[in-house]
Amino acid sequence: MTRELPPILLAAGGTGGHLFPAFALAEELGRRGYPVDLVTDMRGDRYGTGFPARSVYQLPSATPGSKRNPIALARAGFTLLRGIRKARKLLRNLKPAAVVGFGGYPTIPPLVAARMLGVPSIVHEQNAVLGRANRALARHAAAVATSFRKTKKLDGPLAGKARFTGNPVRDAVxxxxxxxxxxxxxxxxxxxxxxxxxxxxxxxxxxxxxxxxxxxxxxxxxxxxxxxxxxxxxxxxxxxxxxxxxxxxxxxxxxxxxxxxxxxxxxxxxxxxxxxxxxxxxxxxxxxxxxxxxxxxxxxxxxxxxxxxxxxxxxxxxxxxxxxxxxxxxxxxxxxxxxxxxxxxxxxQGQAGAVGLLADLVEDVIGKRRA
CATH class of the missing domain: 3.40.50.2000 (Glycogen Phosphorylase B;)
Structure with missing residues (x-):
């Protein structure tokens, strides 16, 4: 009897630049038999209908903004804390084998919750520069998947976590x-x-x-x-x-x-x-x-x-x-x-096989890589 594969939780900001590679990975993991769920912020609702996931969840999130505005910083911090609390509850219910973050501040609550609950995480960086949210999350991630062979600000201890996969594109591409x-x-x-x-x-x-x-x-x-x-x-x-x-x-x-x-x-x-x-x-x-x-x-x-x-x-x-x-x-x-x-x-220069390499990395991290 074949055992059912564990679910994978994807986390992405609400822009197409974050959601499209998540969409591509969801398609590939689905082909491999993994249940996939997506967590995003309120902007992601317009993409939810066609996203190839069992369910699309929305969590509170905020961009910290300027350090010169302490009131705005406090509000953002409070919103992120609410998001983390809700993310912990969500992860306890879903029991994902891993959480894969695609950047943007909406990925902070689910990836922080994953660390708190001992769930392995992967950060994927789409750009040639490691983004600020990913920079903060990469320290505790199992791996950092990169879209370019050289990624700025991915150095020091983080460099050892880097794995070049390319930027996944959707089946339509x-x-x-x-x-x-x-x-x-x-x-x-x-x-x-x-x-x-x-x-x-x-x-x-x-x-x-x-x-x-x-x-x-x-x-x-x-x-x-x-x-x-x-x-x-x-x-x-x-x-x-x-x-x-x-x-x-x-x-x-x-x-x-x-x-x-x-x-x-x-x-x-x-x-x-x-x-x-x-x-x-x-x-x-x-x-x-x-x-x-x-x-x-x-x-x-x-x-x-x-x-x-x-x-x-x-x-x-x-x-x-x-x-x-x-x-x-x-x-x-x-x-x-x-x-x-x-x-x-x-x-x-195209990396048509990027989604397969990223899915392989997910399976490596959860110990389910096929021979």
Whole structure:
């Protein structure tokens, strides 16, 4: 008689950058027969419906914020303590074999509770810089899984816990990666995808339409634009692109983004960890614009890693005027061989097997690794 495998608890912040790799691991652990549960914060509810878990739990959490505001610090500390109390109760009920954290302050209550109850934990870092929450939790974790072979601020005693796995991507991304880079025929359509994630769409709404409007009419007539924009910006971006004679689809969210990415000749995006991982696995050239003032410049580090491989071009926001963007786009669209070469170099950096390596690590930690 086959014994039922123990449950695994995943913990992730409510942004796509944290939840998407957790989603991928949940898919893989499910294939291996493990029951999976997810714990997140209140922002994670919008992702709960499709998350491949038995149940999605929400726990109170807070970001400490500035040390100069003692009242805010006290409130955050009180909220985290409430979260830890609730997390201890949850772990006692679920009895997970391990807790895997994907970063963000919402992972603190479940991983602290795991330490208190003697449940082994793993921290996964998606970025090229070890995040602050992960830095605090890594000291007591059994292992730190990394998405890049070199991860800044993962040093000293923590370096011995590092295990390179890559950043897991969802099954939808693996499926999209089967699509070859589309040929860029002379006079044929130019498929351009623009997305900014939860924090970057506003800048692209302001910069991309005027940049595209300055391109030659012969180029604008070929453009097939798909652009993510905030709900309040959709009408304005639609109006500007229509006035420029550009065939455009503008929306706040695209459910089938991996397949849209696969059909693109060029992508303009922020440099969040999941975006960079998906661009590499699918193999699409990109202009990456790191989010300015991000903590520890993690997006700049992510973009630099892919740009150094020749798979993308990293341009900081302060340097990207509409005129600069139009110039760069014009050059690239005139050199289809350069775009195709960048697509191949990006794909060479992709870690399509990352989710399997991370699942192997989970099984190593709980002592269930298969021969």
């Amino acid at each position: 693996i499926e999209a990666a089967k699509t070859p880079y589309p040929p860029l025929d002379p006079g044929g359509p130019l498929h351009l995808l623009v997305f900014g994630g939860s924090q970057g769409a506003r800048f692209f709404s302001e910069a991309v339409p005027p940049a595209l409007a300055t391109l030659p009419a012969s180029v604008r007539q070929r453009l097939k634009l798909v652009q993510q924009a905030r709900a309040e910006d959709v009408a304005e971006v639609t109006s500007q692109t229509a006035a420029a004679g550009i065939d455009a689809e503008i929306a706040p969210f695209f459910k089938g983004l991996p397949q849209t990415m696969a059909g693109s000749h060029l992508v303009i995006a922020r440099a969040g960890a999941s975006s960079v991982a998906e661009l590499a696995v699918i193999g699409r050239p990109s202009i990456l614009v790191p989010l300015p003032h991000s903590l520890d410049s993690d997006q700049l580090e992510n973009a630099t890693n892919l740009a150094e491989s020749g798979g993308s071009w990293c341009i900081e926001q302060r340097d990207l005027s509409p005129l600069r963007l139009a110039t760069e786009l014009g050059k690239l669209f005139e050199q289809p061989e350069k775009l195709a070469a960048a697509a191949a170099r990006a794909k060479a």
